[in-house]
Amino acid sequence: MARTKEDPEWEIGFFESVLKRAPRYIDVIAILGGLYTKTGRLDGGLRMERRMVRLCPRDATAHYNLACLLALTDRRAGAMKTLRHAIELGYIDHDWRENDPDLATLHDYPEFQDMINLLKVILSSRPFIMPAVLDYDPLILAPRSFPPEFTAIQHEILALKKERNAVILAHNYQIESIQQVADYVGDSLGLSYQAQAAEADVILFCGVHFMAETAKIVNPGRTVLLPDMDAGCSLSDSCPADRLAAYKTAHPEVYVVAYINCSAGVKALADVICTSGNANKIVERVPADREILFVPDQNLGQWVSQQTGRPMKLWPGSCYAHVQFTTAAIEKIRLQFPDAPVVAHPECVQAVRDLADEVCSTELMVKFARESPAERIIVVTESGMLHRLQKDVPHKTFIAGPTNTCACNDCRFMKMNTIEKVRDALKTLSSAIEMAADVRTAALAPIQRMLDWSKL
Ligand code: 13P
Ligand code: SF4
Numbered sequence: 001m002a003r004t005k006e007d008p009e010w011e012i013g014f015f016e017s018v019l020k021r022a023p024r025y026i027d028v029i030a031i032l033g034g035l036y037t038k039t040g041r042l043d044g045g046l047r048m049e050r051r052m053v054r055l056c057p058r059d060a061t062a063h064y065n066l067a068c069l070l071a072l073t074d075r076r077a078g079a080m081k082t083l084r085h086a087i088e089l090g091y092i093d094h095d096w097r098e099n100d101p102d103l104a105t106l107h108d109y110p111e112f113q114d115m116i117n118l119l120k121v122i123l124s125s126r127p128f129i130m131p132a133v134l135d136y137d138p139l140i141l142a143p144r145s146f147p148p149e150f151t152a153i154q155h156e157i158l159a160l161k162k163e164r165n166a167v168i169l170a171h172n173y174q175i176e177s178i179q180q181v182a183d184y185v186g187d188s189l190g191l192s193y194q195a196q197a198a199e200a201d202v203i204l205f206c207g208v209h210f211m212a213e214t215a216k217i218v219n220p221g222r223t224v225l226l227p228d229m230d231a232g233c234s235l236s237d238s239c240p241a242d243r244l245a246a247y248k249t250a251h252p253e254v255y256v257v258a259y260i261n262c263s264a265g266v267k268a269l270a271d272v273i274c275t276s277g278n279a280n281k282i283v284e285r286v287p288a289d290r291e292i293l294f295v296p297d298q299n300l301g302q303w304v305s306q307q308t309g310r311p312m313k314l315w316p317g318s319c320y321a322h323v324q325f326t327t328a329a330i331e332k333i334r335l336q337f338p339d340a341p342v343v344a345h346p347e348c349v350q351a352v353r354d355l356a357d358e359v360c361s362t363e364l365m366v367k368f369a370r371e372s373p374a375e376r377i378i379v380v381t382e383s384g385m386l387h388r389l390q391k392d393v394p395h396k397t398f399i400a401g402p403t404n405t406c407a408c409n410d411c412r413f414m415k416m417n418t419i420e421k422v423r424d425a426l427k428t429l430s431s432a433i434e435m436a437a438d439v440r441t442a443a444l445a446p447i448q449r450m451l452d453w454s455k456l
Contacts, residue, residue, distance in 0.1 A: 029055070278450065327352060340399060
């Protein structure tokens with residue numbers, strides 16, 4: 001039989017090959033899990049659901065799906081535990097019924113009925129049809145008299161930092177306790193300059209993998225540590241280097257502008273790198289007769305194209321976190337705070353960007369907050385940004401941009417770094433970023449071009 005896209009075997013083969021190249025691509029993990037289960041390969045389905053829960057430790061639906069697969073494969077005790085966890089995480093989907101056939105093997109557990117009862121109580125306190133935007137209290141960071149005092153573990157980190165001759169660079173999305181012990185907190189552009197200029201023996205990079213990798217590329221003589229090597233980025237994963245290489249082979253004339261949120265392998269194939277802080281400036285410098293391919297973020301690329309008037313081909317990638325902001329949720333919060341302007345990150349979809357008073361990188365959000373006459377500002381990006389704003393513009397109030405289901409929006413990858421992992425990284429000097437010398441050298445050229453163009 002000829003293989004077609006409707007053939008589940010073809011689909012499984014296709015998605016398995018995508019997952020090999022992008023092992024953290026959660027959309028593909030979900031599709032593959034579904035396909036395995038549909039075709040009776042329950043162990044494969046289980047593997048995918050376990051991977052999903054590892055990547056999304058606070059995702060209630062992922063836990064529910066894992067519980068179903070555990071029940072279906074007769075791992076009943078694990079299924080019960082996972083189901084309880086799903087409910088604790090807020091799994092209140094109406095599809096979760098006591099009659100769900102996937103959970104049939106759990107019915108003789110006495111606690112199963114307890115869980116059904118608990119769920120009924122939760123459901124009875126909510127309308128049956130969930131509104132498009134849930135009713136939650138907004139997350140507001142108001143001016144405060146003093147920042148939180150340093151904890152014992154933070155003091156330990158400061159001592160270890162000295163002992164190891166280390167510098168801590170942290171992205172604006174990190175948790176507040178990490179931002180507090182950092183020598184520099186900023187956006188991807190500022191962090192790249194800081195990494196290149198660092199003279200300490202060790203750079204402890206509190207951000208995600210592509211950021212630490214960039215630090216290693218621009219300053220290879222230092223030991224660059226990342227507190228959690230699994231802190232990846234869905235956007236970076238959406239553009240595997242071999243697919244970009246295949247595109248370039250088919251279109252050798254193309255000029256590749258790569259957003260810094262990509263792997264070293266992709267950077268090595270790019271002509272120039274950009275960040276959200278300098279993307280317009282960089283694109284404006286690309287020779288006018290060259291056709292541009294912008295990778296991997298279609299939303300940032302679309303925004304840059306609109307700002308500069310430069311047509312560009314866009315790679316179909318996006319940030320899983322920023323695309324969760326919706327016009328309905330932003331309009332709702334605006335009604336609650338009519339005096340507050342909205343500042344949004346360009347990784348948001350166009351409809352959300354169109355609602356914003358200002359669209360800019362995280363660092364430029366600080367400038368906007370300082371210069372705006374408004375006392376309250378709605379910040380449509382990852383919630384860690386609010387800590388940076390509260391520190392630098394302490395007399396103003398910041399309201400987290402909401403999604404349809406939550407008052408704020410965390411990047412699960414950024415939040416994999418914890419204060420304990422920061423301490424342990426300094427203690428053990430692991431995990432260090434390593435990469436092949438040829439990739440590093442090839443990736444440096446387009447980064448350096450960006451750093452040079454950006455200063456002009
Ligand atoms: P910034 O460079 O604007 O900080 O953005 C980085 C990022 O990952 C946004 O999701
Ligand atoms: Fe990647 Fe989005 Fe997280 Fe930024 S917020 S690190 S783009 S997944």
